[in-house]
Amino acid sequence: MNITKPSYPIFADSLGNRFPLEVTAVKKNKVAHIAIKGSIYEWSTASSRIIEPIISKFKEDGITEAVVYIKTPGGDVFEANEMLNLISDSFTKVTVKAGALVASAGTRFCAEFHTTAKSNSKFMIHKPMGNPSGNEDQIESKLKLIKDMTEEYREVYAKKMGITKAAVEKLWAKGDCWMTAKEALKKGLIDAIEDEDENIDANTHMQLVACGAPNIPEIKNETNQKQKINMELSVLAVSIGLPSTATQPEVDAKLEELKRKAGQADGLVQAAADKKAADEKAAKKAILDNAELDKKLDPSLRAHYETMAIEALTEIFKNAQSVEAISEQLNPGQKTDADKSHKGWTYADYQDKNPEAFEKLDEATQTSLIEAHYKEQ
Numbered sequence: 001m002n003i004t005k006p007s008y009p010i011f012a013d014s015l016g017n018r019f020p021l022e023v024t025a026v027k028k029n030k031v032a033h034i035a036i037k038g039s040i041y042e043w044s045t046a047s048s049r050i051i052e053p054i055i056s057k058f059k060e061d062g063i064t065e066a067v068v069y070i071k072t073p074g075g076d077v078f079e080a081n082e083m084l085n086l087i088s089d090s091f092t093k094v095t096v097k098a099g100a101l102v103a104s105a106g107t108r109f110c111a112e113f114h115t116t117a118k119s120n121s122k123f124m125i126h127k128p129m130g131n132p133s134g135n136e137d138q139i140e141s142k143l144k145l146i147k148d149m150t151e152e153y154r155e156v157y158a159k160k161m162g163i164t165k166a167a168v169e170k171l172w173a174k175g176d177c178w179m180t181a182k183e184a185l186k187k188g189l190i191d192a193i194e195d196e197d198e199n200i201d202a203n204t205h206m207q208l209v210a211c212g213a214p215n216i217p218e219i220k221n222e223t224n225q226k227q228k229i230n231m232e233l234s235v236l237a238v239s240i241g242l243p244s245t246a247t248q249p250e251v252d253a254k255l256e257e258l259k260r261k262a263g264q265a266d267g268l269v270q271a272a273a274d275k276k277a278a279d280e281k282a283a284k285k286a287i288l289d290n291a292e293l294d295k296k297l298d299p300s301l302r303a304h305y306e307t308m309a310i311e312a313l314t315e316i317f318k319n320a321q322s323v324e325a326i327s328e329q330l331n332p333g334q335k336t337d338a339d340k341s342h343k344g345w346t347y348a349d350y351q352d353k354n355p356e357a358f359e360k361l362d363e364a365t366q367t368s369l370i371e372a373h374y375k376e377q
Contacts, residue, residue: 020038020039021036021037021038021039021040021041021075022035022036022037022038023035023036023037023050023051023083025051025054025055025058027058027061027063030062030063030065031063031065031066031067032055032058032063032065032066032067032091033066033067033069034051034055034066034067034068034069034087035068035069035070036068036069036070036071036072036083036106036109037069037070037071037072037099038071038072039072039073039074039075040072040074040075040076040079040080040083040105040106041075041076041079051083051086052086055086055087055090056090058090059090063091064091064092064093065091065092065093065094066087066090066091066093066094066095067094067095067096067097068087068094068095068096068097068109068113069096069097069099070096070097070098070099070102070106070109071098071099071100071101071102071106071204072101072102072103072104072105072106073101073103073104073106074103074104074105074106074124075104075105075106076105077105077108077128077149077153079105080105080106080108080109081108084108084109084112088112094112094113094114095113095114095115095116096109096110096112096113096114096115096116097115097116097117098110098115098116098117098118098121098123098181098190099118099121099198099204100118100120100121100122100198100199100200100204100208101121101122101204101208102117102121102122102123102124103122103123103124103125104124104125104126105128107123107124107125107157107189108153108156110123110160110184110189110190111156111157111159111160111189112156112160114191115189115190115191115192116190116191116192116193116194117181117184117185117190117192117193117194118181118193118194118196118197118198119181119193119194119195119196119197120181120197120198120200121180121181121184121193121198122178122179122180122181122208123178123179123180123181123183123184123189123190124176124177124178124179125153125157125171125172125176125177125179125189126172126175126176126177127150127153127172128146128149128150128153129146129262130142130145130146131262132146132269136272136275136276139268139269139272140272140273140276143269143272143273146269154168154169157171157189160188160189161187161188161189162188163187163188171187178214180215181193233246233248233251234246236251237250237251237254240254240255240258241254242254280310283310284306284310284313287310287313287314287317288302288305288306288313290317291305291317291320294317295360296317296320296321297317342354342357345369346369346372346373347369347370347372347373348373350369
């Protein structure tokens with residue numbers, strides 16, 4: 001489920017027709033039947049914008065119930081949300097029927113509505129992905145967008161499965177989390193399993209291969225299985241930038257390269273976040289150090305101020321008076337017990353007995369004591 005347009009060509013080629021999106025909607029016996037097949041991406045001619053007027057007509061006809069069939073490797077999370085919102089707003093009762101593959105952004109429908117699946121259906125959830133680029137401000141902005149979308153998916157999965165958000169985090173912590181129909185039912189992602197299997201044709205088999213699904217079922221009702229699989233390898237090779245004659249090891253090597261580059265992009269995002277945190281920490285330290293030096297900050301209260309935002313610290317200490325000046329206003333002409341106990345001390349006394357007390361003296365007193373000390377030498 002990609003935050004930006006799909007960046008992994010195993011799901012769609014440069015023209016968006018790797019696994020073209022097909023959305024259809026018909027009404028049967030006062031029930032809307034909607035089918036969503038293929039990669040979900042917003043620039044398709046079968047996107048949510050195309051299906052919207054059809055569903056609007058259903059509403060005008062008084063249709064309040066919908067059955068949504070979905071078979072998808074995933075795709076654009078925003079386009080998936082648009083479809084989801086359109087369906088939610090248009091019908092009072094929605095049932096989802098899962099096909100052979102419901103992965104990534106497609107599982108958002110399972111999390112939202114009552115869902116049934118075939119016995120051989122496969123499901124996959126993972127954190128939303130994106131490829132933020134640009135300067136550090138642009139990367140930070142896009143990183144926040146990814147984090148917000150991740151939190152949204154974390155919440156809806158937790159609600160549907162009846163678990164905590166921490167438990168969801170544990171499920172996808174190591175990457176793609178694949179589930180059989182039985183596992184998805186046990187975890188609560190789906191609500192029922194139908195008796196029959198879903199037909200696995202060549203296109204579905206190809207999508208399962210491209211997604212990296214484990215234990216892929218054999219193609220059913222195909223007489224030329226070997227020829228079909230070779231064709232799948234050829235199409236997959238071309239979609240990731242290799243010639244159609246590429247061998248399986250060459251395709252595997254290219255997929256590993258794409259995976260490595262995706263990891264590098266994630267590393268850059270993390271590096272930007274780490275740099276921002278380090279810069280903020282250094283800026284806070286400088287503000288508080290200067291405040292202590294100017295005697296505007298009681299060192300015993302420093303830990304409290306360290307939890308505040310940089311903007312707040314800057315505003316607080318910009319026009320703040322020194323702690324000593326405030327004390328003098330409250331008790332003019334009076335000295336603290338500590339001042340009285342140091343009465344008559346020389347520079348040498350301070351250095352031997354209490355150097356910290358010397359540092360708290362005003363600059364004029366420090367200068368006077370130092371000059372007196374060296375005059376006596």
